[in-house]
Every structure is written in structure tokens, then in C-alpha cells.
Amino acid sequence: MLKGGKVGLRARYEEDIPILRTELYDDVVNSSRSEGQPWRPIPPSARDSRLTADDDDRSRVPFSVVELDGGTLIGTATLWGIDTHNRYAHLGLGLLPSARGKGYGTDVVAVLCYYGFVVRSLHRLQIETLADNAAMLGSAERNGFVREGVLRSSAWVMGEFLDEVLLGLLARDWKPGPAVRPTAL
Numbered sequence: 001m002l003k004g005g006k007v008g009l010r011a012r013y014e015e016d017i018p019i020l021r022t023e024l025y026d027d028v029v030n031s032s033r034s035e036g037q038p039w040r041p042i043p044p045s046a047r048d049s050r051l052t053a054d055d056d057d058r059s060r061v062p063f064s065v066v067e068l069d070g071g072t073l074i075g076t077a078t079l080w081g082i083d084t085h086n087r088y089a090h091l092g093l094g095l096l097p098s099a100r101g102k103g104y105g106t107d108v109v110a111v112l113c114y115y116g117f118v119v120r121s122l123h124r125l126q127i128e129t130l131a132d133n134a135a136m137l138g139s140a141e142r143n144g145f146v147r148e149g150v151l152r153s154s155a156w157v158m159g160e161f162l163d164e165v166l167l168g169l170l171a172r173d174w175k176p177g178p179a180v181r182p183t184a185l
Contacts, residue, residue, distance in 0.1 A: 002063075002115055004107035004180050009063035009077055009115070016064045016073055018044065023096040024076065032158050033130060034094055058082065061115075065093070065108055074099035077108050079116055088124035089116055093136075105139035113143055114180040117171045124170050130155060131163040145169045 001010040021042070025031045031039045059082045065075040075095035082089040091112045095104055116122045127145060129136040141147075145167040153161035 002111050002180065003068060004111040005177070006068055006107045007074070007104050007111065008066045008068055008071075009108070009111050010066060012062050012064045019073055019096075020064075020076055024094045029158060030094075033133075034092070036155065058084075065095070065104070074104060075108070077112055079112060079120070082120070082122075087122045088126060089120070089122055090126050090128065091116065092127070100135065105135055106142045109139045109143045110177050111180055113169065113174055114176060117174055118176075122171065124168060127167040128164050129167070130157070131165050137165060137167075140167045143169070144174055146173075
């Protein structure tokens with residue numbers, strides 16, 4: 001497990017999947033805003049590629065996010081689009097509604113940066129988020145990400161085009177916080 005000040009990022013457990021599906025992906029608006037594709041219902045018995053780890057897919061690393069106090073599941077975090085030649089990746093996260101507004105997002109981004117820069121030896125991390133996603137923009141910027149541009153009307157979300165903000169962070173500009181530490185499970 002990788003630990004931040006408030007959260008831990010661990011492997012995805014089978015029992016996490018129904019909770020994440022119900023709390024994050026069955027919410028049509030939340031899912032539409034975060035997925036970059038149209039929402040579609042997925043039956044409980046179906047394998048959901050957004051939630052399961054695929055050992056053959058080396059370009060994506062999904063984590064479950066847990067509170068350090070008590071180990072309660074509070075969300076999902078992913079390093080995706082990993083390019084080992086150019087040494088960059090994208091990161092994303094989703095917090096359960098009950099976990100939002102408590103500073104967990106900033107901690108999740110910090111731990112993902114540690115994983116990307118220290119564990120994976122990447123050179124660049126990138127975030128694309130909707131321009132009105134103040135929580136993600138704040139979490140990214142508190143971790144040193146820089147706004148590099150706006151992708152105008154690039155996301156079709158619930159019947160309208162929305163702008164996305166592109167943020168980047170280079171390994172040389174990253175300032176790791178003292179709270180991030182790896183531990184054995």
C-alpha cells in the first residue's frame with residue numbers, strides 16, 4: 001500500500017467493485033462527467049473494465065482509495081495511458097460522495113505523483129479535467145501541477161460541450177510532501 005497523510009492507495013479488492021459501481025458509476029451525471037464517454041448501465045454480473053485490474057494491460061494501474069483511519073473504502077485512483085518510452089502518464093480519481101470536500105483528493109494526487117515519479121520513474125504526469133471541476137483543479141495545483149491550456153468545448157457531457165483544462169507536472173518540478181510513504185500490505 002502507498003500511504004499519504006489521510007489516504008492509502010491499495011490493490012482493488014473484489015468486494016470494492018459493487019461499492020464503487022453503485023456510488024460512482026451508477027450515478028449518471030457523475031459518470032458522464034468523469035468518463036469521457038456516454039454513460040451506459042452495466043449489469044452487476046458483468047465484468048466492468050473501469051473497475052477491474054487487467055494484468056495484461058500495462059498502460060493502466062487502478063487503485064482503491066481507503067481512509068487511513070479505519071481502512072474505509074472512499075474511492076478510486078488510476079494512473080492510465082502510461083507511456084514507458086516517453087515516460088509519462090495521466091492520472092485520475094473518483095471519490096465517493098461521502099468522502100468529498102475533506103481534503104482527500106489533494107492527498108490522492110500526492111500519492112499518485114509519488115507512485116508515478118518514484119515507483120515508475122516517469123518524467124511527466126498529466127491531468128485533464130472539466131473546467132468547472134474546482135475540486136480537481138485545486139487538488140492538482142496544490143500538488144504543483146501547472147495549467148498548460150484549455151481544450152475548448154472538447155467534452156460532450158449531458159447534452160452540452162464543456163471546456164477541459166490540461167494540467168502537467170514534470171518530475172524535476174515535483175516537490176514531494178513528507179506524508180507519502182510506501183508500506184507493505
